[in-house]
Amino acid sequence: NAGVMQNPRHLVRRRGQEARLRCSPVKGHSHVYWYRQLPEEGLKFMVYLQKENIIDESGMPKERFSAEFPKEGPSILRIQQVVRGDSAAYFCASSPQGPPNTEAFFGQGTRLTVV
Amino acid sequence: AQSVTQLDSQVPVFEEAPVELRCNYSSSVSVYLFWYVQYPNQGLQLLLKYLSGSTLVKGINGFEAEFNKSQTSFHLRKPSVHISDTAEYFCAVSSMDSNYQLIWGAGTKLIIKP
Numbered sequence: 024n025a026g027v028m029q030n031p032r033h034l035v036r037r038r039g040q041e042a043r044l045r046c047s048p049v050k051g052h053s054h055v056y057w058y059r060q061l062p063e064e065g066l067k068f069m070v071y072l073q074k075e076n077i078i079d080e081s082g083m084p085k086e087r088f089s090a091e092f093p094k095e096g097p098s099i100l101r102i103q104q105v106v107r108g109d110s111a112a113y114f115c116a117s118s119p120q121g122p123p124n125t126e127a128f129f130g131q132g133t134r135l136t137v138v
Numbered sequence: 139a140q141s142v143t144q145l146d147s148q149v150p151v152f153e154e155a156p157v158e159l160r161c162n163y164s165s166s167v168s169v170y171l172f173w174y175v176q177y178p179n180q181g182l183q184l185l186l187k188y189l190s191g192s193t194l195v196k197g198i199n200g201f202e203a204e205f206n207k208s209q210t211s212f213h214l215r216k217p218s219v220h221i222s223d224t225a226e227y228f229c230a231v232s233s234m235d236s237n238y239q240l241i242w243g244a245g246t247k248l249i250i251k252p
Contacts, residue, residue, distance in 0.1 A: 027181070056239070065142070065228055065242035066182075079237055114181060122238030123170055125189055129181040 027117050028097075029130035036105045036137050044100040044133045048117030055098045056127065057090060060112040072098060073121060105137045140165050140235045144228075144243035152251045153221055159214040159246045161229030169233040171212040172240070173203055176226045185227070188212065199223070224250045 028047040036042050048055050053074045058066040071079040072092035083090070087105075092098040102109055112134045116127040143162045151157045163169065170189050174182040186197025193205040203214045212229060229243040 029181075058240075058242075063147075063244070065144075065244045066230075066240070067242070068236075068239045071239065079239065081237070082239075116182075123232060125170060125187060127184070127240070129174075129183070131179075131181040 027115055027128050027130035029113075029115050029133050031133060032131060034133055034135050036135065038106060038137055039104050042102040042105050042109070042135055042137075044102075044113050044115075044135070045097040046100070046115030046117075046130060047097040048115075049119075049128050052117035052119050052128070054118045054121050055092050056116045056118070057098075057100050058114045058116065060114060060132070062111075066114060069100075071122075078121070102135075105135075107137050110135055110137045140231065140233060140241050142229055142231050142241050142243040144246050146246050147244065148247045148249060150249040150251055151219055154218050156217050157215065157219050157223075157248065159227050159229075159248065161212045161214065161243055163210050163212065163229075163231045163241075165210070165231065165233050165235055167233050167235055169231050170238075171203075171205060172230040172232075173197065173201070173212070173214050174228045174230060175199075176228065176245075178225070182228065185214070219248070219250055221250050221252065223248055 055072045057069040060066045068082040070090045087103045089101045112132045114132045116129045118127045172187045173185040188205045196202045226245045230240045232238045
């Protein structure tokens, strides 16, 4: 009865490299949300996906960031050419239904450090 | 734009004392309100939520919150805290204004003093 699984838990990348963050939702959940948490701040919504579709990406930076949720496999948040400012904790949440989302389950997060 | 304000970045309190963590939001439409707890290096866990109905909502671990529409507040309370309540607490709101995505406060660190 696994919850939301994120890996890796910690990721270190040099400036200019690519970061790939994975999120396996709760079994049976087809709605996935990605959030970014900067130090001393709350979470900021990035993107909402439903199997194979991006529904709302209003919080995603226009460049270097992309997300997918394929029919099979985990959701992936990809950050290309990382910069120091990308260092943050990235959380994934899943839910059995779409908005209004009243039951989101969160993973433990991936802490990205760009050196 | 919709926003959530948690005025206190830290709240120190003695063990077994009562605590209130404040949350105010800005929205002119119907809202859903949430409190989440984040233990060190962990993900977020839902404490309680207000969707509709009774304005007093009871959650896990003895926490409760009261929705006050006129003051646009959703303060979290516990009558007697325990050392295990040491964590960061986040208030979040969703509504049509945000396409029902969660808008988060900056968090309040609850520090329990023995």
